[in-house]
Amino acid sequence: MLNNIKTYCFQRSLTLFIKVSLLTTISLLASACNSLTSAAHSEPPTLAAPSVALVLGGGGTKGFAHVGVIKALEKNGIKPSLVVGTSAGSIIGSIYASGYTPARLEQLALTTTDSELMDFTLSNQGFVAGNKLKNFINTHVRQRPIEDLPIAFAAVVAEKHSLKKAVLTTGDTGLAVQASSSVPNIFIAPRIPAKVGKKYIDGGVVSLVPVDSARDLGADIVIAVDVTAPSIKNTSANSYKINLSQLRSLSSFWGLLENSIIANASASANGLSNNRSTQMRLERDRADIVIIPDVGHLSSLDSSQRQTLISAGERAANEQIPAIKRLINAKTSSKYTKLQ
Template structure:
């Protein structure tokens, strides 16, 4: 690329569980506008979407996959058993990743990286080479919900604890313009009492089934866990977002991190936000849009 030619675009897809499905919509809108990222990074759900995109999965196929799961399908991915300090052991999710992702980073079509957190050192871990599926599995391992990925003296959990929107990782991989997509909610939740592990399990199953909440927002164990994560993500993400060239914030604050059955609406929100941001990205990257 010349001195005055287009700049390399990196897109950093943030954590957010079900709200992270908005990333699919953002990518759809950007592609429709003629913008294709050269580099992708992601954390948690952003790691799944980003890895699939970097592997060359068409966005239509990704959207169909996200919206195809009904209650039974979602529960089939949750091998629930209280072991290794977590509700979900993750073997079913690992099978899902093996079905939809190549084995290694070298097999991807564009550069990709994802973030996790090492509970042994307390530091973030940046994954850019080696076992792709293991890296993504580590990046999505929400503490207490998913069993961590262990080995070689490391205990790896979700990257939202240290790098919820991996902007700096995108720059490290060579991006000259970084687009950050953050999907953290905006509500404040105050718990009214302590909840036991069994309550978390019940709440998780109810959320996957799409059952109406019986308690006011913020009082169930799962809602407390989700809201606590959101608050932490927002505070940890702020310094990285300030270093992005463009920040996209889809309007998904009315959804929780477990509203997977709302996938069509969440993806649509991402698409709207992506369309709004397209021209700003094009200006930063010196692209000419149709």
């Protein structure tokens, strides 16, 4: 009997001990969870950085100024998440988006020869085939399609017959740049997709500084670079026609891009509205920041002043750095507020 009582008491004590231990453990776990939750709530949410688009306009040889703009931006810690380019801007932009540092980009700009980019041909469609340009771009982006570039990239083109704008964000990078740089009557318009698709020409026909395209792609901040003259004057297409003998006298591949004035003149001859240049200027002004390098006094046909053009782009961008930083900070604060 005594043994039974002792056994009973021992079992009761053991049960009570287990209950107390479980309650203590649960209490400690609950306290720890509350502490973790409080700590998590006390930490501010991560600031959402605004997406910054760098829009590089057409401009023939003057497009070398884009390199200087990129140098200044990166030197000040400003790296775009999207690059949109037209014509010469698509050439510089695609290589930059592929991962080139400003130093490498500048070195390439200063050392690339016209023979690496220009392949003359005899055709009723144009004087330059464009295959060298396509291959040059694909070599420097390491054969990657647009969608695989480290920085999001888009090339702006125009469908040859309808003159409808198209924004290329996937596919063959070199082919996209070739199309975006194919000045009508000078370069043979490539087909996209190759051989079977529609023909596309210089994006400068419809969007010389493609700000709206950057907005459509989701950019919070658009920094546009315009390397053309202060105003684009409508001039008769006949005054811009270039015959083969004139073409041979032009020493620069970049000069043939002629800041898309040739493209605009040709488009006007095909029935493009006379106010197209005004519309494109208004589009440029819809950017948050417009950088205009002082290159109006330099010829678009002269590629011997590449360093001068690069320096002009860098100076113009440096002047805008404070405004760009203020805008990025303001947009960052705005996004942070929305997260609260």
